[in-house]
Structures are given as structure tokens and as C-alpha cells.
Amino acid sequence: MPGLAFLALVSSLLLGISDYLGGALSRRAPLIVVLLGSQVVAALAIAARLLVDPFRPDLADAVFWGSIAGVAQAIGVAALFRGLAIGTMGVVAPVSALSVLVPVSVGLASGDAVGPLLGAGLALAVIGSVLATGPELERQRPPAAGDYAYVADTRRRGATLSIVLALIAAAGFGTSQVGLARGAAADLTTTLIISAVVVLAIYIVAFSAWIHIRLRTAAAQLHRGRPAMPALAPTRIRPRDYAAIAAIGMLVYLANAAYGTAAQSGALSVVAVLASLYPAVVALLSWRLLGERLRPVQLAGVALTLAGIAAIAAGAA
Template sequence: MSGLTLLALLASGFLGVSDFLGGVLSRRIPLMVVLLVSQVVAAIALSTRLIVEPFDPNASDAILWGVIGGAATAVGVSCLFRGLAIGTMGVVAPITSLSVAVPVIVGLAGGDPVSWLLGIGLAVAVVGTVLASGPEVRAGALEGRRNRLLSVVFAVLSAFGFGLANVSVAYGSVQGVSTTLVVNMLVVLGLYLVGFSIWVHIRLRGAAARLHAGQTASPALLPVPIRARDWVGMAAIGVLGYAAQLSFALASLDGALSVVAVLASLYPVVTVLLGWKLLGERLLRIQIAGVAMVFLGVSTIAASA
């Protein structure tokens, strides 16, 4: 297995675990709290990268792509966590895996070579990812038609956000990995701070309105206390998210964007397998077949890379 393949697969593994934790924690803790805490930790983790490669204020392309990627990342992560929180991982994950379409189309349009073996591997990996992530076909799997529709909408938005973010990181990293990631991280953190402030304002305003109407209203922002393991989980999301982004950035420097994007898009397999193992979500036969296709596709891509 080449270093390129390993880095891209590591990005998938890190992101898959991070997404699982984000979806689980967002079911218990308000989404904005999970997003903000994890992003603060990710920013701290990113600071270690500056020791290896300092920030370059003159890298205009890296800064521009960092801004674009930061906005796309904020949309992708927040929509994904929300979709996983109100839906099931077997429905949301396969839709978000289609994010690979964005960088693959961009990479091929930019002249990335596609051999017949690579083409077969790409096709098998994408199809296998969708099947392994498993469209949940059982009736009543989601709680209510509204949640079903919203989770799909969030998944589609997340797929577009992640696809654009991957393209931005890949293009910005050509001029500077650290500069691209730092700007990306700061933009995401800034957007989350704005979102958190709005969320606090809405919560407090709602509580004040209920009190004014003579109703019982709790001043607490959190419906349940945050446990020690919740803090650990949110910190892990931040570290894993940064590790995934760094792995993808480094892999994109030495490989075709279309290949790296497909390998890095296998994260839904990890998310769904964790949901099956730890949350008791059933793994259907079609999902088992999908897992086998993913491994076959990855092996084919690795052989042709």
C-alpha cells in the first residue's frame, strides 16, 4: 500500500469515527455546543502543525481556498451531525458519501488520468460505499416523515459541503498546507461562534417569553448536564477531524485529486459499522455486499495508483 493510499484511507477512518461521535453526542447535547467545543480543540491541535510549516500571509491562493473551504466545512459538518442526530446512520451516511462526486468531477476536468483499471476501482468503491453505508429500506426506520425529509436534506447539503471543502483543501495545499488549514479552521471557528451566539440568544429569549407568559422556564441552556465522557468525546471529534483534514491535504499533494477523493470518501463505511456494532443498527445483506465491494474497489485503486 502506497503512502498516498494510506493517507487517504486514514482520512476516511478518522472522519468516520469523528462523524459517529458527532452524531451520537448531538442526540444528547445541543448541536452548537458539540460543534464549538470540538472546533476549539481542533484549532489547538492545528497549532502544532505551525511548528512544521509556519503560516504564510503572502500565500494568497491558500488563504482564498482556506476561506472557501472553511465555509464549506462548516456547512458540511453541521448538516452531517444534525442529519445523524435526527435520522439513522444507514440513511444519512450513504448520501453524504456522494460528496466524492465534486472533487472527482473537478479532478477529471483538470486532466487527472483515468485508466480502465482505475475507472473500475473508482466505480466499485463508490457503489460499494453507498451500499455498505446502506440505504435503510425498512418502513418506520426514522421517527416521523418530517425527520426523514430533514435528514435527507441535511445529508445532501453535507455532501456538497464536504465535496467543496475537499477541493478547496487540495488546491490551497499546493501553495501551503498550514496556511490553508489555519484559514479554514479560523473561518469554521468564527462561523460556529456566530451560530453559538445566535443559539444562546434564541434560547434565552424563548425562556424570557415563557416567563413573561407565566409559564415555567428553566434558565439553563443545556437540557442535560455534560458528563466527563461527553467532553472527551467532543475533544476526540476535534482531534480526529483535524487529523482527517491534514491526511487529505498531504495525500492530495502527491496524488490525483479524483483518486484521493474516492479513497477519502469511504468514511461512511466506518460510521455505519460503528452504528451497527455500538448502537445495534442492523447490517443488511446489501450492506455486507457493499463492504466487500469497498474492499475490492480500494484494492483495485491501490493497485493502479
């Protein structure tokens, strides 16, 4: 179990980095471009597994659970990236960490044994992962009249939407974790490939719809005699942005592979918790690179998370 716990923690680290990159990049590049580009890279990386491990379409469980995981992941990643882009990462990330409740509930319902020490570690890890990035504790003051009122109201609505998106992401990630774990029990490669193909198909459809909408909008503006932005290039995507998109795809693939490997033999309720500690990574990166400050409650969350990991390792040994 210690080796499987390490893989789950690696999955958390990789997901935290990819989520930070995705959220930060989606603030200046179209979300669907980030999603589709990164998924193309992830799909190519997964396809490379076929050189060493065959695809088994005859395994109904792997195909079924891979499809479930793919749909859930597509929704979860899109919701999280958008939430991180329009909201405060220190609010969105911990809310999305509630995803762990889905696989933990399924694992416990399936008979995963949880002793006192392991149970305490799970509780500490869940609480710590939520507190690590700290919800916004400051209450917004009522806005005054004028432009400030409009700006404050817009920010308030954006913050509310980001939390709703984080909850959607939590449901998506939790369901995806269950799907990957169940599918990996039949065949990991088949599950990963099916999941990647489903995600890619969803993003291609979404990208096509986005292009169609932008073309119609530009045509309507030109028809009215107004200048229209280039429909296919609303913002300039720099070379380093493309590199970041590719990195996101590779990190997501490696994270899913590490999680699927750990879930093949480890208790789902334990592996899922350790793989859901990515908010702490997002918090540290946003603090270091974006200047977001860690509050006392966030520092307490980091301490609880580390204590929970230690208790889980001791209880699962």
C-alpha cells in the same frame, strides 16, 4: 501513490469515527455545543503546526481556498451531525458519501488520468461506499388514526429532513475537499489554519445566536408565568461528553491533515474517493455500538468497497 492512498484511507477512518461520535453525541447534547467545542480543539491542534511550519498569509491561493474549505466544512459538518442525530445513520451516512462526486469531477476535468483498472476501482469504491450503510429499503406503511399516526408522521418528516441534510453535507464536504486540495498545493499549514479560523468564526456566531434565542425564549416563558429551563444548559453535559467533543476535534484535524498531505501529490480523483469511504466506518460503529443491523445490501457494499480499494491500489501503482 500507495503511501498517499494509505493517508487517504487513514483520513476516511478518522472521519468515520468522528462522524459517528458527532452524530451520537448530538442526540443528547446541543448540536452547536458539539460543533463549537470540537472546533476549538481542532483549531488549537492546527495552531500547534506553527511551531514547525510557518503561517504564510501572503499566499493568496492558500488563503482563498482555505476560506472556501472552511465555509463548506462548517456547513457540511453541521448538516451531517444533525442528520445523524435525527435520522438513521445507515441512511444519512451513505447519502453524504456522494460528496466524492464533487472532487472526482473537478479532478477529471483538470486532467487526472484514469486507466481502465483505476476507473473500475473508482466506480466500485463509489458504489460500495454508498451501499455500505445501505439505504432504507423498507417502505413505511400508511399510519393508522390516533397517536400512532402522529408519531409515524413525525418520524417520516424527520427521515426526510435527515436525507436533505445529508445532501447538504455531501455538497459541503465535496467542496471542502476541493478547497483543501487546491490550497494544500500552495501551502498546507496556511490552508488548514485559514479553514479552521473560518469554521470557528462561523460556529461562534451560530453559538451567540443560539444563546440569544434561548435567553429570549426563557424570558418570554417567565413573563407568562411559566417555568423556564436554564437557558444556557438545556441538557446536562457529562464529563465523558466533553472528552468525546475533544476527540471529535482532534480526529477532524488529523483527518484533514492526512487528506491535505495526500492531495498535495496524489491525483485528486483517486485521493478523494479513498478519503470518502467513511460511511463504512459509521455503519460498522452504529452496528456494533447502537445495534443497527447490516443488511445484505450493506454487506455487498463493504465487499465492493474493498474490491474498489484493491483495484485503485493496483491501477495507481
